[in-house]
Amino acid sequence: MHATFTPAVAGPRPRPLAVAVVGGSLTGPVAALLLLQAGFDVTVYEATPTSTPLGGGLIALEHAALDVLDRLGIDQHEFVTHDSETILQIAIRDRQPAHTVRRTYPGRNTTWTLLHRALTARVPAGVLRTGMRVTGLSAHTGRPTLWFSDAGSTSADLVVFADGRSSTGRHLLDPDRALRYAGYVAHRGITTGVPQPDLRDFLRLDPCPGAQFNVAPVPGGCDWTFYLGCTAQEYRQHFGASPRRRLFALPQHVSPAARAHVDSRAAELLPGDHAAIVRATENRMAVPVLDIEPPTRMVWPVGDGHAVLLGDALAPVRPHTARGANNGIEQAAGLTAALTQHHKYDADLGAALRGWQRRHLPAAIAAVQQGPAIGNRIGLGTT
Ligand SMILES: Cc1cc2nc3c(=O)[nH]c(=O)nc-3n(C[C@H](O)[C@H](O)[C@H](O)COP(=O)(O)OP(=O)(O)OC[C@H]3O[C@@H](n4cnc5c(N)ncnc54)[C@H](O)[C@@H]3O)c2cc1C
Incomplete structure (x- = not known):
């Protein structure tokens, strides 16, 4: 056997x-x-x-x-349309650039x-x-x-x-x-067709304590974020619900009052061409900053x-x-x-x-x- x-x-x-x-x-x-x-x-x-x-x-x-x-096989060219690694941090005084620091973003x-x-x-x-x-x-x-x-x-x-x-x-x-609501809002907008031929890099504008404006090129225009202080009550008035309930204010939630407020702060604080970008932006959103x-x-x-x-x-x-x-x-x-x-x-x-x-x-x-x-x-x- x-x-x-x-x-x-x-x-x-x-x-x-x-x-x-x-x-x-x-x-x-x-x-x-x-x-x-x-x-x-x-x-x-x-x-x-x-x-x-x-x-x-x-x-x-x-x-x-x-x-x-x-590693997922997603080529960078598919999702990066502007390959600048530069951040320009610009101090603004009296609505004019006063001092610029150039940094390279990794x-x-x-x-x-x-x-x-x-x-x-x-x-x-x-x-x-x-x-x-x-x-x-x-x-x-x-x-x-x-x-x-x-x-x-x-x-x-x-x-x-x-x-x-x-x-x-x-x-x-x-x-x-x-x-917890942190007491300020990232107002956002994406422009289409606003001429910004010189915009290549990410710009961070510091006009005064309590406000910051970021702008960078995106396909077809530019994308900006304007950080401004805002009480919870103002947020409710501008976007129709409390910051902890309305975590994202989509275009339909942005009231004419909110829009006018952001336009007037831009006119007060930013250089003319940046205030004009804000004013010309149809598509607006806002995000309450939370901790x-x-x-x-x-x-x-x-x-x-x-x-x-x-x-x-x-x-x-x-x-x-x-x-x-x-x-x-x-x-x-x-x-x-x-x-x-x-x-x-x-x-x-x-x-x-x-x-x-x-x-x-x-x-x-x-x-x-x-x-x-x-x-x-x-x-x-x-x-
Ligand atoms: C102005 C601004 C600028 C930013 N800049 C940067 C930056 O430069 N770099 C960076 O790294 N990050 C940045 N972020 C943060 C970044 O956008 C977020 O961290 C990122 O989108 C989070 O992705 P997520 O998929 O984890 O969550 P989300 O994008 O919030 O997605 C969550 C998803 O879950 C779905 N969902 C929710 N609840 C349920 C449920 N109960 N059942 C099923 N689905 C559900 C939602 O519909 C949504 O699709 C920025 C954010 C803002 C507001």
């Missing part, structure tokens, strides 16, 4: 984790594409039927985030629209599910289960909340960290699985830190590395997620703390 020879066969690979990503703006799609590339089973749930640019127009990305996009400027388009164009059909607003999270038969506004539900092994400043995930997992307690964790156990917070869902930061989108992209890349080590080499999942948290939490905390420090330097904000 022959002895049976059993070849050594590797056991079946564990099935890849099923990941539910909540939020289809920037952080969510970056996380989804990285996780798909690494072989995970991913679905993205986005509340709005079609995403609108809420977070910001112009977005400066540093090299670490640009490199992540590169990165490039893009816009929410260009980046969002480049990302979502690569998300395979069926992965991004729009019109799906998440309202709850529970552990159902051991697995994290998301609940939607239409009473439907879905289960996953890991839930990634990338649902922005008003995050439902943060509200559910870390409810004590409420948003939050720094996060103390990024990962929560839910049944036998986990939930994590990423990007603005974890820690919305003041816009002039220029770190919000950068943080989200860097955190998504770190999360993918941790999950890949778990799946490919059987690394302990809890330890991998805690290691990810240990590496990325300090940067998120630093960015939250940096906001009020910058605000104080330019005389903006109540904290």
Whole structure:
């Protein structure tokens, strides 16, 4: 009788984790594409039927985030249309440039629209599910289960909340960290057809303490942000709801009074050509600047699985830190590395997620703390 020879066969690979990503703006799609590339089973749930640019127009990305996009095969030319690395910081006195400091930024400027388009164009059909607003999270038969506004539900092994400043995930997992209004507003506008032939770089104009004006070229025109002090009551009068309720004032929320106020402050404080850019801008928006307690964790156990917070869902930061989108992209890349080590080499999942948290939490905390420090330097904000 022959002895049976059993070849050594590797056991079946564990099935890849099923990941539910909540939020289809920037952080969510970056996380989804990285996780798909690494072989995970991913679905993205986005509340709005079609995403609108809420977070910001112009977005400066540093090299670490640009490199992540590169690794996703997204060529920089697709989302960077003006390749200047220069920031001109200009002190304005009596509406005239008085002193200019030139700095080189370690990165490039893009816009929410260009980046969002480049990302979502690569998300395979069926992965991004729009019109799906998440309202709850529970552990159902051991697995994290998301609940939607239409009473439907879905289960996953890991839930990634990338649902922005008003995050439902943060509200559910870390409810004590409420948003606080910082006492000023980023008024925003995108011009089309306003002649600015000389505008090549990012300009930061400092006319006086308590006001700052940023402008940079974008396809077809320029994008500006005018930071001005504003009480909560003024915000309500100008944009129809309190700053903590109306986290983004879209064009339809910008009242004629708000528009007139910004025009008159521009005429009072800015050089003539910049005041003219503001006056000529039809498409206006506004973002109240908000603060939050720094996060103390990024990962929560839910049944036998986990939930994590990423990007603005974890820690919305003041816009002039220029770190919000950068943080989200860097955190998504770190999360993918941790999950890949778990799946490919059987690394302990809890330890991998805690290691990810240990590496990325300090940067998120630093960015939250940096906001009020910058605000104080330019005389903006109540904290
Ligand atoms: C004026 C301004 C300038 C800025 N400049 C920079 C900069 O230079 N550099 C930089 O790095 N960052 C900058 N930012 C910050 C940057 O825009 C944000 O950090 C970034 O957009 C956050 O992306 P996110 O995907 O995490 O969240 P969001 O862009 O807020 O997206 C969250 C998504 O989740 C969806 N969602 C919300 N709730 C639910 C739910 N319950 N269920 C399902 N989906 C949901 C929303 O519809 C949205 O699509 C700036 C912001 C502003 C306002």
